[in-house]
Amino acid sequence: MVKSQPGKIDRVRLTNVSDGLTCCPAHFSVLMWVPIGDPPKADGYVRIGSSRYRGWQMLTYEGDRDMAVLRREGELYLQWLASQPPAVDRPEYTTPTRVLRRPTEDSSVQRDNANSTVHHEQRRDERDQRDQVANDDVAFDDD
Structure with a gap:
């Protein structure tokens, strides 16, 4: 046995295994002494x-x-x-070469909805007015 630190075995020297000198680490998991x-x-x-x-x-x-x-x-x-083959059919698209412009006949629609916040606020106001009219038509009798 060869000790590298006091009290700890570092290697075990094997004998009668071969013609040369053979060493095996002490923590080698395959090492087993067979009498x-x-x-x-x-x-x-x-x-x-x-x-x-x-x-x-x-x-x-x-x-x-x-x-x-x-x-x-x-x-x-x-x-x-x-x-x-592909699992899903995929259509072939041409590669865009420039930014496409909207046709002129749709320009009025584009101007009306240019600011979506304003558009939504107008729609909300219209709904609120309809709800108010519907609530005014309903009469509650607390008597």
């Missing part, structure tokens, strides 16, 4: 050559994403999407 050499037969421990190990390896690599493959799949998807 006999075979892992226990409990859940979560498998031999390297077993089918369970290959299944675990496949699940591990399944979660890994290769960015080049992911980018290529994105490009293929965009090509496929471009070849699909």
